[in-house]
Amino acid sequence: MTNHGGIEEEGARLDTPRPLPTFGKALLWDAALWVVLAGAGAWGFWFALHPSVVLDLVLPLLVLAVAIPGSRRWPSAGVFAGNGLCALGLANESNPANAYALALAALTYLMGTRAKVGRVPLLVLTSCLTIDLALCAVLGRGAVWWFYAITVLPLALLVPWLVGIYQQARRALVSGGWRLAQSLEEQQRFVAEQARLRERTRIAADMHDSLGHVLSLIALRAGALELSPTLSDQDRDDVAELRQAVSEAVDHLRETVTVLRDGRDDTDPRGSSVESVKELLDRASASGIAVDLLREGDRPALSPLVEHAVYRVVQESLTNATKHAPGSAVRVRIAHEGGRTEVSVTNSASPAGPLPGLIPGNRGLTGLRERVSALGGVLRVGPLAQGFRVTAVLPDRVSSTRTDLTQQSPPEAGAESTRRMGDARRKVRLRFVAAFVAPAALALTVLPAAGYLAYQLATCVLHPTAYADIHVGQERAEFAHLLPLQSYPYPSDAMRSAPRPPGTDCEFYRSNGNLLDEVDMYRLCFSGDRLTAKDVLPDGPRVP
Known part of the structure; x- marks a missing residue:
């Protein structure tokens, strides 16, 4: 009973997902990125020793103008285009570096965020690196060019892609979580509505039991009065008409309740109003449940529906206690005061500790809430420090004024949702490790090599x-x-x-x-x- 599905909590309100970028927004983003990368290229062109306007400025800017918007549909082609710009630096006999390594990193990041993770991106990255190394070998470049090809270019290819796939997984986790929450919320609303409808059917059956019994007594009294010798013929005809009308009302009531039923007998055969709460608790005690009953106040003449609601509160609470906290002690308190009846059922924690996993069901309290609400009462449920409590406050007599309880139960975490969310979180964690830990490990390998090379070059200087x-x-x-x-x-x-x-x-x-x-x-x-x-x-x- 320590896990009843959180009946008292309200369902989380879901924000409307943001719409996908329109064509105009996408064009603005692409233009802004092109301006940034073109600025970096122009800066490199300005500080180059012997630049070529066509090869070092015009051609790269045209390639970027095509590659940036094209990467939305063909992200791999954008990476190849960026790597081709970097290859121009490897073909330069004076300096392998150029400003388009930033463009390569940006296009690789976009591939990580847009392309599906699989073999294709890995083949693209491997092919680009192979082309760079092959170009160095074919052109017979020196050690500095090789150092550039095995450090700067792999970092521009690998690290942004890992960050991109991490961002892709994170977005998928967030959007998938919203979709899953919406699905669970709709499913929970459907389950709650079904429980309410079934409970209203039970209420109709209870009304048939109580009202039909009263009407049957009226018909019986009318039949006895019809045989009285003191009545005139006219009175006898009127009484016969009354008896016939009451009998027809009983039949109509029975037909209505039969139509309301969904074909399944959801009622407990031992849960009719014939059995009292005392008898229910005696039967529970005989079955081994440690139960205690405390009554306070003078017992009024309760409405049959209210009396049965009291019985249902105790019955459902006992069922949940044995289901969720087996072996716990149960205390039932029924207090009558000021025209209202308060029923409180408290169970202690299970001696064996909380049960592993989720307990299926948890629909009984939803139906019980509907019953109590229909009678104008209030139901409160919630955990205690050591156990769980169910409290219902009911009017002694049903009136036309009712309490409108609109609280919704939060979606219950099922096995499927737990598995899906767990898989998404694990994917995000793995990609986070790949995006940050792997580059850090690579840096720990590359930086010492770069430092050692710098040391070698600095210690071989003859002034x-x-x-x-x-x-x-x-x-x-x-x-x-x-x-x-x-x-x-x-x-x-x-x-x-x-x-x-x-x-x-x-x-x-x-x-x-x-x-x-x-x-x-x-x-x-x-x-x-x-x-x-x-x-x-x-x-x-x-x-x-």
Whole structure:
């Protein structure tokens, strides 16, 4: 009885879902995104060393103008277009980086939010990365280009897509939750209405039992009066007419109640008003339920419908106590005061603790609420600190004034809804991990590599003044203090194949510590420990 479906709570009001963006709104969003990405591209074009107006500005802006709106229907094609713009940077012999990595990240994010998660997006991302690496290999690019292709471009492809699919799952969870809540609310309203209709049918049957009994007594008295020798013939005819009318009223009442029934006998054969509350509790006690009855006030002459409602409150509360809290102690209190009868049934918590899972049913209290409301009473149910309580306040006599109870029960969480919501939450959590934890793990891998590369480039810088102080013919020990910690570890094949004195070993040093600029490379060639040649090789690689 500790889980009765929350009868006292009102159903949550559902906000109307926001309509999908219209064509005009979509066009404005696409135009705003194009302006942002075009601004980034123009900024990169402005600071480029030797830009091409057609390849570095006009063509990318036209591609973005087509790719951004096209990604609404073909998100994968938009990602390919953005990756193609980044490939222009890989084809650049001076610098692999360009401002369209931001466009690639934006289009990849849109693919994550719009495309269905599956093999196709993964194939798109893998194909783009394969194309970038193949382009570096075909063009014979240096280490900096490879570093750009295996760090910046994968981050622009992977991280926004993971964030996008997380956003897609989150939106699906929210919209699916609203749809599920609406469905459950409609189902709960239908179940509650069915319970109310059945309860009204029971009330009609109770009316037949009580009113039919009274009418039958009237017909019987009329039949006895008809045989009285003191009546005149006219009086006897009038009494016979009265008896006939009462008999017809009883028949009509029986027919009406029969039509109201739905073909199922929902009443408890032991739940008629013939049995009193005391007899009901004695029978429950005999079956092993610890039950206690307390009466307060003078017992008035209750209406038969009210008396049966009192019986139904106690009966339904006992049923729920044995169903939801087996082994609990039940206390019944019936108080009469001021023309009203208050019935309170309280059960303690189950000694075995709460039952696992959800208990099916929970329709009895809905029907009971309808019965109490129809008689002008109020029903209150709710948990206690240790148990559950059902309280009904009923008038002793039914009047035309009734209490309109419009409280709706919240949707009951069923197995299907629980499973669907659980699956959606798990999907969101997994995509949250993929969107944030996986990139963090990737960053922990890439950042140390980037830091190590920066350390290598920074510790192989030979300053021009130190280079000028080094002279051919000196022993290495004479100028060792002028040399950096290490030589440049990534000279290109062209540098290695440059003419050198025969039989010498050459070392390469960067002439500038700026990682973002093109720098000249100093080459020192040694024969043993003696410096035999030094020269400058221009156009060394730079870090994007």
